[in-house]
Amino acid sequence: MKKTNYDIVVIGAGVIGCNIARELSQYELSVLVLEKDNDVCARASMANSAIVHSGYDPVPGTLKARFNVAGNKMFDELCKRLCVEFYRIGSLTIAMNDEQMKTLMSLKERAKENGVEVKILNHDELLKIEPNINPSAAGALLAPTAGIVDPFTFCAHNIENALDNGVILHLNEAASNVIDNGDHFLVKTEKDTYQAKIVINAAGHGSYKLASQLEKLDYEINPRKGEYFVFDHYTVGLVNHTIFPLPSAKGKGILVSPTYSGNYLVGPSSELSEAEDHSTDPATLAMVKAGALEMVPSLPFNELIRVFAGVRATPSDHDFHIAPLKTHPKFIHLCGIESPGFVSSPAIALYVVNELVKPLINLKKKNNYIPNIRPSLVTRKMDNVARAKLVKEHPEYGEIICQCEKISKGEILDAMSRSDHPHTIKAIKKRCRAGFGKCQGGFCQPLVAKMISEYYHIPLNEVLYSKIGSNVVRYKTKGEK
Amino acid sequence: MIKSNYDLVVIGGGSAGMAGAIEARKLGVKDILIIEKNDYLGGILNQCVHNGFGLTEFKEELTGPEFMTRLSDEVEKLKIDYVLNTTVTSLLPDKTIYASNQDGFYVIKAKAILLTTGCYERNAGAIMLPGERPSGVVTAGTAQLYLNIYGYLVGKRVFILGSGDIGLIMARRLTLEGAKVLGVAELCPYSNGLNRNIVQCLQDFNIPLYLSHTVSNVSGDDGILKSITISQVDEHNQIIPGTEKKYECDTLLLSVGLIPNSPLLRDAGAKLARTKGAIVNERYETSIPGVFTAGNVLHVHDLVDLVTKESRLVAHFIKEYLDNKQSDSSSSLDVIPGDGIGYVLPHKITKGNTHDVTFKFRVRKPIKDLNVIFLDKDHEIKRIFKPVLIPSEMTEINLTNDELKQFKNNITVKVEKKV
Numbered sequence: 001m002k003k004t005n006y007d008i009v010v011i012g013a014g015v016i017g018c019n020i021a022r023e024l025s026q027y028e029l030s031v032l033v034l035e036k037d038n039d040v041c042a043r044a045s046m047a048n049s050a051i052v053h054s055g056y057d058p059v060p061g062t063l064k065a066r067f068n069v070a071g072n073k074m075f076d077e078l079c080k081r082l083c084v085e086f087y088r089i090g091s092l093t094i095a096m097n098d099e100q101m102k103t104l105m106s107l108k109e110r111a112k113e114n115g116v117e118v119k120i121l122n123h124d125e126l127l128k129i130e131p132n133i134n135p136s137a138a139g140a141l142l143a144p145t146a147g148i149v150d151p152f153t154f155c156a157h158n159i160e161n162a163l164d165n166g167v168i169l170h171l172n173e174a175a176s177n178v179i180d181n182g183d184h185f186l187v188k189t190e191k192d193t194y195q196a197k198i199v200i201n202a203a204g205h206g207s208y209k210l211a212s213q214l215e216k217l218d219y220e221i222n223p224r225k226g227e228y229f230v231f232d233h234y235t236v237g238l239v240n241h242t243i244f245p246l247p248s249a250k251g252k253g254i255l256v257s258p259t260y261s262g263n264y265l266v267g268p269s270s271e272l273s274e275a276e277d278h279s280t281d282p283a284t285l286a287m288v289k290a291g292a293l294e295m296v297p298s299l300p301f302n303e304l305i306r307v308f309a310g311v312r313a314t315p316s317d318h319d320f321h322i323a324p325l326k327t328h329p330k331f332i333h334l335c336g337i338e339s340p341g342f343v344s345s346p347a348i349a350l351y352v353v354n355e356l357v358k359p360l361i362n363l364k365k366k367n368n369y370i371p372n373i374r375p376s377l378v379t380r381k382m383d384n385v386a387r388a389k390l391v392k393e394h395p396e397y398g399e400i401i402c403q404c405e406k407i408s409k410g411e412i413l414d415a416m417s418r419s420d421h422p423h424t425i426k427a428i429k430k431r432c433r434a435g436f437g438k439c440q441g442g443f444c445q446p447l448v449a450k451m452i453s454e455y456y457h458i459p460l461n462e463v464l465y466s467k468i469g470s471n472v473v474r475y476k477t478k479g480e481k
Numbered sequence: 482m483i484k485s486n487y488d489l490v491v492i493g494g495g496s497a498g499m500a501g502a503i504e505a506r507k508l509g510v511k512d513i514l515i516i517e518k519n520d521y522l523g524g525i526l527n528q529c530v531h532n533g534f535g536l537t538e539f540k541e542e543l544t545g546p547e548f549m550t551r552l553s554d555e556v557e558k559l560k561i562d563y564v565l566n567t568t569v570t571s572l573l574p575d576k577t578i579y580a581s582n583q584d585g586f587y588v589i590k591a592k593a594i595l596l597t598t599g600c601y602e603r604n605a606g607a608i609m610l611p612g613e614r615p616s617g618v619v620t621a622g623t624a625q626l627y628l629n630i631y632g633y634l635v636g637k638r639v640f641i642l643g644s645g646d647i648g649l650i651m652a653r654r655l656t657l658e659g660a661k662v663l664g665v666a667e668l669c670p671y672s673n674g675l676n677r678n679i680v681q682c683l684q685d686f687n688i689p690l691y692l693s694h695t696v697s698n699v700s701g702d703d704g705i706l707k708s709i710t711i712s713q714v715d716e717h718n719q720i721i722p723g724t725e726k727k728y729e730c731d732t733l734l735l736s737v738g739l740i741p742n743s744p745l746l747r748d749a750g751a752k753l754a755r756t757k758g759a760i761v762n763e764r765y766e767t768s769i770p771g772v773f774t775a776g777n778v779l780h781v782h783d784l785v786d787l788v789t790k791e792s793r794l795v796a797h798f799i800k801e802y803l804d805n806k807q808s809d810s811s812s813s814l815d816v817i818p819g820d821g822i823g824y825v826l827p828h829k830i831t832k833g834n835t836h837d838v839t840f841k842f843r844v845r846k847p848i849k850d851l852n853v854i855f856l857d858k859d860h861e862i863k864r865i866f867k868p869v870l871i872p873s874e875m876t877e878i879n880l881t882n883d884e885l886k887q888f889k890n891n892i893t894v895k896v897e898k899k900v
Contacts, residue, residue: 306606388586395583400568470616473633
């Protein structure tokens with residue numbers, strides 16, 4: 001019989017929900033994670049800049065400053081445990097003139113208050129480490145602790161580790177309603193009703209609406225869309241750091257950054273939008289392009305492979321909301337986790353569990369808790385000798401499925417065999433990078449579809465791209481019955 | 482069994498690779514290996530089940546699989562070594578090749594390399610397709626593979642963006658399989674496909690072609706395609722407000738161009754042209770000595786017959802290279818696309834060249850009653866009248882070695898309306 005009674009129900013499996021789930025999984029608790037999409041990391045956690053910000057710029061004393069700085073420090077160990085690519089490449093905030101250099105000085109003071117190491121670079125020092133920056137730049141603020149991370153496996157491996165340790169994940173199940181019955185909550189979905197002692201509301205854009213059913217909130221969420229460009233692998237060293245303009249009221253501005261995989265990312269814009277509006281439009285992208293070219297004039301726009309949009313859950317008071325509801329103390333509500341939410345996520349999870357959950361329920365450590373995921377092999381990062389040896393032992397690592405990103409069959413099979421069992425083209429793409437390259441899956445999608453069909457014993461026309469209903473092929477040809 | 486040394490390694494076993502290997506063997510090159518990523522030779526021809534191939538190569542009309550079988554039969558007959566399911570993961574400037582398959586990871590040294598890795602399809606991201614990114618937006622070639630190799634249709638209410646040949650062929654194929662093709666939108670005021678395909682694939686099936694139109698919005702319902710909107714564009718390709726037409730559909734096929742699949746060359750340090758094909762001299766040698774290229778990875782051809790012709794020609798240059806008989810290439814003249822020319826190749830003519838050279842180029846726009854003019858900087862050397870040239874048909878013009886000797890600075894090619 002299906003279990004419907006849990007100690008804790010976590011609503012939402014974005015980067016916050018996934019981190020919380022893993023943090024909870026070390027204790028003797030029954031935990032259910034409800035995710036409305038057909039995979040974890042499907043909305044804002046998927047579509048963002050994937051920058052592990054240093055934390056120099058949030059206003060001192062805010063939750064953003066606190067969790068950004070604390071979260072940043074957790075990435076080295078966490079990414080090692082979870083086999084996630086993470087590189088501390090540092091960030092540069094560029095001043096285009098002397099006036100802006102003055103602003104950098106005040107940002108340096110802010111960094112000091114936040115406890116973040118930074119350094120002011122003059123024009124020559126900047127151009128020496130970033131030769132492709134606009135030569136008319138006056139200088140920059142270097143934050144060496146900033147980094148870049150693989151946002152997809154950061155979420156996926158967090159949930160995988162949580163599942164390894166006994167957490168239950170239900171995909172395609174949105175919590176529509178939460179009722180407080182005094183000693184427990186009833187969490188309702190289209191499929192079922194679940195009982196929980198504690199509810200953790202990490203539903204991203206949906207979290208405001210859910211909490212509002214229980215209590216009137218004294219702030220609003222005004223979603224802001226950000227549109228991005230992704231460039232193909234291009235000459236190493238186009239930029240070596242994450243390059244920001246000066247921050248403004250609208251956010252951190254349009255950045256130019258290498259990604260963990262050797263691509264380059266340009267964006268985002270920042271305009272008010274609907275929470276579910278992931279469309280891009282030529283006018284906004286033209287503005288992003290112009291902003292980026294001002295900092296890096298040689299950006300190769302003929303190497304463009306994708307545009308995308310993500311939506312930030314921008315709160316009207318511009319800080320994170322992480323607290324139990326006043327009238328429902330066992331309903332832990334997380335809302336407005338916009339940038340720097342990604343970098344903050346592990347610190348937020350730690351805080352939620354250690355400071356907010358702990359007073360509510362007995363946290364007893366599991367004896368058999370495994371803090372690491374099963375190591376995964378990435379063939380493109382191995383040397384020839386190691387590769388030759390691997391292929392001799394495991395031939396499937398010799399067959400390349402994604403030609404652009406050089407992803408082997410072995411890597412895809414390994415991903416599917418893990419506890420979160422990715423079963424869509426997009427879920428495989430997020431975990432293995434198959435389809436991330438210049439052809440955007442034109443060549444490998446049919447091969448990956450065939451692998452999914454064989455692995456899960458489903459006909460090809462039941463293989464999904466991502467959502468339910470997104471079948472990659474729909475009908476058999478006339479000749480096939 | 483893969484050896485560690487070869488005279489010639491052909492990377493890519495499609496039509497260009499097979500034709501080049503066959504010709505090289507016939508010229509006496511002994512140690513040849515073809516490396517193919519798929520589990521069959523022939524590349525993209527396998528999924529091109531329509532006819533129209535082979536009219537010049539074999540003097541008869543064949544389907545893609547028939548055409549490729551002719552070539553693969555010859556590869557077998559000539560006992561040319563090939564490996565399938567094998568990917569070249571990188572190519573080094575000293576002509577070392579790293580290759581991977583289920584039997585091992587190999588380091589191969591080649592005296593000469595023919596790179597014939599074809600092209601890939603330009604996709605939604607590369608054209609900044611406006612609107613959402615739902616499932617159901619598929620490149621035409623991928624849909625063709627699903628249809629002709631796997632036996633599945635991607636959808637049954639289909640709109641096609643781009644009048645490239647694959648899109649046109651797919652319009653007919655999908656219609657025959659019971660899908661409704663609602664229309665084809667083309668950004669240019671003229672079609673980019675072959676005329677025979679416009680007639681046989683669209684007109685014969687009453688599928689409307691909207692010239693000077695593009696997709697101005699893609700709309701989905703929670704990630705699944707529901708409708709697209711097309712709009713007319715002006716002469717600057719800007720959308721004209723008020724011309725929107727909305728189509729409910731489950732599939733948007735993209736046939737918006739092919740891009741040379743050249744990253745192996747780029748990563749090896751070869752110089753690439755703006756088109757992403759390699760910069761080559763008149764012997765189709767890249768900027769890395771001994772690395773040659775031909776077919777769609779160099780420039781996208783109209784017909785496979787032109788691909789095999791080019792590759793056979795390159796085999797002769799490879800043989801000369803292996804025999805140390807090639808002329809001095811230490812200096813060269815640049816070939817420059819002038820007014821009205823999209824691209825022209827070869828990109829360089831070496832000073833020691835002793836051959837006639839066929840220049841291949843495409844015009845930017847259709848043009849009638851024109852002269853093709855070859856200039857040495859500003860000084861006219863040769864002029865040829867053409868009644869009409871269109872971008873979708875590659876033009877070939879031969880210059881004799883005597884004519885080439887007259888160029889001192891560069892070779893500029895332009896088209897000019899006849900006055």
